[in-house]
Amino acid sequence: MKIRTKFLTLSIVPMMLVVLAVMLVVQWQLQQLENKEISTIRTEMLEARQQELQNYIDMAMGAIRPLQHRLDMRYNEKIAQAKEVLNGMTFGEQGYIYGYDLDGNIVFHSGNPEMIGQSVLDLQDADGKPFVKDIIDTAMDGGGFVQFRWPREQGEAPSPHLTFSREIEVWGWVIATGFFIDDIDAEVARRETSIANTVTQMMIWILVSGVALALLVSAVNLLLSRRMLAPLQQTARALLDIADGEGDLTRRLNVHSRDEVGDVARGFNGFVDKIHQLVQEVQSAVASLSQSTASMTDVVSQTQADTRRQREDTSRTAAAIQEMVAAVQEVASSASRAASAAQQADGDASKGDRVVADTIQAINRLAEDVHRSAEVMARLGQDADNIGSVVSVISDIAEQTNLLALNAAIEAARAGDQGRGFSVVADEVRSLASRTQQSTEEIQSMIERLQNGAREAVGVMGNSREQSGATTERAASASQSLQQITASVATINEMNTQIAGAAEQQTAVAAEIEGSVQQVAEIADKAEHNAEVLASTTADMSELEQRLSKLVMAFKV
Numbered sequence: 140m141k142i143r144t145k146f147l148t149l150s151i152v153p154m155m156l157v158v159l160a161v162m163l164v165v166q167w168q169l170q171q172l173e174n175k176e177i178s179t180i181r182t183e184m185l186e187a188r189q190q191e192l193q194n195y196i197d198m199a200m201g202a203i204r205p206l207q208h209r210l211d212m213r214y215n216e217k218i219a220q221a222k223e224v225l226n227g228m229t230f231g232e233q234g235y236i237y238g239y240d241l242d243g244n245i246v247f248h249s250g251n252p253e254m255i256g257q258s259v260l261d262l263q264d265a266d267g268k269p270f271v272k273d274i275i276d277t278a279m280d281g282g283g284f285v286q287f288r289w290p291r292e293q294g295e296a297p298s299p300h301l302t303f304s305r306e307i308e309v310w311g312w313v314i315a316t317g318f319f320i321d322d323i324d325a326e327v328a329r330r331e332t333s334i335a336n337t338v339t340q341m342m343i344w345i346l347v348s349g350v351a352l353a354l355l356v357s358a359v360n361l362l363l364s365r366r367m368l369a370p371l372q373q374t375a376r377a378l379l380d381i382a383d384g385e386g387d388l389t390r391r392l393n394v395h396s397r398d399e400v401g402d403v404a405r406g407f408n409g410f411v412d413k414i415h416q417l418v419q420e421v422q423s424a425v426a427s428l429s430q431s432t433a434s435m436t437d438v439v440s441q442t443q444a445d446t447r448r449q450r451e452d453t454s455r456t457a458a459a460i461q462e463m464v465a466a467v468q469e470v471a472s473s474a475s476r477a478a479s480a481a482q483q484a485d486g487d488a489s490k491g492d493r494v495v496a497d498t499i500q501a502i503n504r505l506a507e508d509v510h511r512s513a514e515v516m517a518r519l520g521q522d523a524d525n526i527g528s529v530v531s532v533i534s535d536i537a538e539q540t541n542l543l544a545l546n547a548a549i550e551a552a553r554a555g556d557q558g559r560g561f562s563v564v565a566d567e568v569r570s571l572a573s574r575t576q577q578s579t580e581e582i583q584s585m586i587e588r589l590q591n592g593a594r595e596a597v598g599v600m601g602n603s604r605e606q607s608g609a610t611t612e613r614a615a616s617a618s619q620s621l622q623q624i625t626a627s628v629a630t631i632n633e634m635n636t637q638i639a640g641a642a643e644q645q646t647a648v649a650a651e652i653e654g655s656v657q658q659v660a661e662i663a664d665k666a667e668h669n670a671e672v673l674a675s676t677t678a679d680m681s682e683l684e685q686r687l688s689k690l691v692m693a694f695k696v
Contacts, residue, residue, distance in 0.1 A: 151353050151360075158349030162342055169341070173334045180330055184323045185301075189284055192303035195316050196282075199228055199236050200305065207309050218310060222247045225314070226255075238307075238314045241279075243271055246312055264288050265297035278304040278313040291319060299324070421687070429688070432681045440674070450664060461653060489625055503611060526586050534579040540572035 203221040206212070212220070225247045228236045235250030243260025262271045270287035277283040282305035288297035302317030548569065551562030 151357055154353050154356060155349065158345065158353075161349075162345050165345060166338065166342060169334075169338045173331070173338065176334065177327055177331055181323060181327050184326060185320070188301060188318070188320055188323070189303065192284070192301065192316055192318070195230055195234065195236070196303055196305055196314060199225060199314060199316070200307070202228065203307075221310070225249060226252055230316075231318075234316065234318060236314065236316050238312045239271065239275060241275065241311050241313070243275065265290070270302070274302055274304045274315055275313050278306040278315070282306065286320075289319075429681075429684050432677060432684055436674075436677050436681070442673070526582075531579075531583075534576055534583070536575075538572075538576065541569055541576065543568075545569060 202224050206217045206221050206224075209217065225236050225238065226249050228249050233250070235248065237248040237250065237254075238246050239259070240246055242258070244258050245254050245256065248254050259271050260275075261269060264270050264287040266288060268287050270285060270289075273285045273287075277285055283303070285302045285304065287300055287302070289300045290297045298319050298321040300317055301320045302315055304313050304315035306313055547564075548562050548566060
């Protein structure tokens with residue numbers, strides 16, 4: 140954008156912004172005034188209508204007030220005459236008076252007498268508002284106004300309706316009147332349209348004035364800018380000659396004025412002097428940079444070769460260390476398994492030692508039981524011998540009894556019939572003695588077998604006692620052998636543990652060495668990468684040196 144255009148823009152844009160701001164402020168103020176005036180108009184018209192309704196109700200109540208205080212009329216006559224008076228009162232073209240009792244029944248209606256007697260307590264307007272209840276409640280609270288929406292004619296859209304009501308406490312009536320107030324909205328809309336037209340005309344006048352002022356300022360600005368920009372245009376042409384030429388830094392601008400344009404020319408001449416010196420220094424630095432770049436290229440090439448060899452050696456070392464770590468880990472694993480097996484064998488030997496000890500104790504208890512059994516069997520043999528003696532005595536007694544019974548039978552036979560009963564008894568005794576002798580013989584035979592068995596059992600138990608003693612000695616010898624095995628296994632376990640620990644230490648050391656070698660490898664990789672970056676940077680520097688040399692050579696110093 141040219142300076143002339145900038146001057147024109149800087150003069151017109153602020154002015155247009157000011158005009159726009161003025162228009163917005165004026166419009167806002169006018170809008171506030173419009174809203175205030177419309178609100179005032181609506182309020183005044185509504186208050187006038189409310190006062191009109193209140194006057195009608197006052198007139199109606201004033202017409203029936205004398206009836207309330209007449210003493211020459213009965214109560215029903217007063218009510219009937221009051222209804223007649225109120226039913227005959229109208230105002231305006233369609234104004235009328237109506238009233239309800241406190242239950243919502245119409246007691247008088249000057250506009251439509253046919254509605255008298257109807258209950259309208261639950262009647263609602265177009266918005267569902269029970270306006271009859273509101274009218275009655277407002278009247279009982281001291282009187283007041285109620286607004287609702289109701290159609291003027293059947294089938295028409297509902298319009299706003301204003302009602303004023305008061306209570307006639309003497310007769311329990313609510314007297315009311317009202318009319319439609321949609322004409323207030325129409326009047327307010329007309330006033331709004333009129334004010335809006337006035338605001339629009341004023342805004343158009345402000346806009347036209349602003350545009351005319353902007354055109355006037357633009358013309359003045361155009362004349363002034365031509366006189367101010369002539370020296371700048373001459374300086375610009377001189378600068379373009381220097382810039383579009385061959386980079387001749389020896390050329391200077393001619394300074395004739397002492398205004399800002401002259402200051403610009405003098406500043407440009409000083410700037411060109413500094414650029415001239417700077418280009419000379421850059422040419423010298425470019426020559427030195429060219430030599431340094433060549434030397435750096437050789438050093439970078441040697442560094443890349445050295446780092447590549449170092450990385451290869453480090454990779455081979457890392458592979459060897461990894462194999463050594465794997466071997467050491469295998470040794471450690473084998474030592475750990477051997478230690479586990481030794482521990483298992485140690486545990487089994489300890490269990491065997493405990494089993495042998497338990498066996499020795501069991502054999503000793505068995506030997507003692509066998510010894511006690513032998514003693515019991517010996518006593519049993521002695522008891523059997525004693526029983527045999529008793530049985531011999533019983534056998535002798537049975538033989539003597541048999542002889543006595545035989546003698547008694549002989550004597551009974553000699554006695555004849557008198558000894559027959561005794562003979563029978565003697566036969567029974569002899570039979571009993573025979574059976575006793577047979578039993579004693581059987582018992583004697585059993586005792587002999589028992590004595591023989593006891594002697595054999597005593598012999599067998601003696602042999603068992605000797606064998607248990609020998610078994611005890613062999614078990615003790617086995618226990619000593621197991622204890623020696625346990626000690627040997629413990630020694631092996633300790634050695635395996637030491638071997639496993641040493642192998643783990645070797646693994647840790649080898650892992651540390653491997654980590655160090657990997658770090659060395661990473662360092663070598665980084666060094667090689669840095670060497671590559673340095674080589675790339677050196678190449679970029681060489682290219683930059685060539686480009687800079689070309690640029691510097693473009694200037695004439």
